[in-house]
Amino acid sequence: MDGILRRRSDLALEAVEQFLGKSSGEKKGVIKEEREEKDVTITCVDVLANFEKEIGKKPGRYVSIDTAKLGLDTSDKLEVVRKVFSDELSKMLAYKKIKDASTCLVVGLGNEHITPDALGPLTLDHVIVTRHLYETGNMAEGEGFREVSTLAPGVMGLTGIETYDIIESVAKKVKPDFLIVIDALAARAVVRVNRMIQMTDTGISPGSGVGNRRRAINEESLGIPVIAVGIPTVVDAVSVANDMMDLLLKHVGHNLNKEKGVEDALDETTRKDFFGRVGMLTQEEKRQLLMEVLTPTGENLIVTPKTIDSEIEDLSRLVSNALNVTLHPNIEFGT
Numbered sequence: 640m641d642g643i644l645r646r647r648s649d650l651a652l653e654a655v656e657q658f659l660g661k662s663s664g665e666k667k668g669v670i671k672e673e674r675e676e677k678d679v680t681i682t683c684v685d686v687l688a689n690f691e692k693e694i695g696k697k698p699g700r701y702v703s704i705d706t707a708k709l710g711l712d713t714s715d716k717l718e719v720v721r722k723v724f725s726d727e728l729s730k731m732l733a734y735k736k737i738k739d740a741s742t743c744l745v746v747g748l749g750n751e752h753i754t755p756d757a758l759g760p761l762t763l764d765h766v767i768v769t770r771h772l773y774e775t776g777n778m779a780e781g782e783g784f785r786e787v788s789t790l791a792p793g794v795m796g797l798t799g800i801e802t803y804d805i806i807e808s809v810a811k812k813v814k815p816d817f818l819i820v821i822d823a824l825a826a827r828a829v830v831r832v833n834r835m836i837q838m839t840d841t842g843i844s845p846g847s848g849v850g851n852r853r854r855a856i857n858e859e860s861l862g863i864p865v866i867a868v869g870i871p872t873v874v875d876a877v878s879v880a881n882d883m884m885d886l887l888l889k890h891v892g893h894n895l896n897k898e899k900g901v902e903d904a905l906d907e908t909t910r911k912d913f914f915g916r917v918g919m920l921t922q923e924e925k926r927q928l929l930m931e932v933l934t935p936t937g938e939n940l941i942v943t944p945k946t947i948d949s950e951i952e953d954l955s956r957l958v959s960n961a962l963n964v965t966l967h968p969n970i971e972f973g974t
Contacts, residue, residue, distance in 0.1 A: 711953060758822065759820075759823070830882070833944060842858060872951065
């Protein structure tokens with residue numbers, strides 16, 4: 640059961656919430672710190688060594704930037720998130736002891752022909768590349784620009800080549816000091832789709848969130864630091880159905896209790912009266928039931944918001960702007 644429930648999310652925060660709740664600590668294998676900045680919630684999760692099996696995530700640092708409270712519907716809000724993202728990315732580079740002069744290869748994973756999977760390739764369209772200027776002698780260290788190159792390896796279904804093999808070959812030729820890998824992720828909660836940015840120093844396994852795991856792109860396999868940046872753009876039908884059931888329960892509870900001045904939650908008796916045995920199930924029991932119903936019929940679809948076209952453009956620009964500011968000290972954006 641654990642394998643079934645874990646496979647539909649790439650977010651470390653969801654893994655921690657699912658198996659540990661709000662608790663953390665060395666005995667739990669997780670150190671979690673949370674703070675809020677300008678209506679943006681920033682959570683740093685350190686998964687400790689020897690707890691990979693329990694948590695379902697590799698040991699390392701995971702930073703989540705939750706924009707659900709602020710929203711991303713205006714340019715001003717996008718700029719607020721961009722600044723927070725830039726600051727957190729700078730902290731991640733410092734945490735990995737990556738110097739200002741270290742060279743970088745930015746890799747955009749995904750299929751540019753499928754909109755929710757195009758975050759990586761679209762981001763590269765706006766990343767400022769400088770490696771060719773260093774190669775030709777038109778730029779030197781100390782000018783405020785890092786040596787940056789980019790790569791969009793595509794997907795194996797289009798190239799016939801394992802994504803890792805392409806990245807490894809280019810890395811051996813270009814010899815960057817570190818990689819930043821950008822990819823679209825999968826979430827377990829509808830509210831987090833297109834609303835959360837995750838950074839981690841553990842690298843990434845392309846396609847793992849939708850059950851299509853490929854060879855991992857990480858420091859162990861490539862020999863250089865790999866910072867993975869991702870945004871969940873899809874969610875499976877089980878998660879949608881589960882979240883809608885929760886919303887229905889809250890709605891019924893609100894209508895029943897609004898005149899009583901009490902919490903919206905339903906008591907066990909009322910839940911059972913309205914929803915029978917289903918109303919008495921725990922969150923994971925509900926997910927398991929929905930999985931058992933939808934998976935055999937092929938109806939556990941991977942879905943994305945209807946506004947994905949415009950949102951993926953905004954998100955890719957947000958990520959590229961944050962990368963440019965972080966990697967090149969001379970780049971500035973007005974607030």
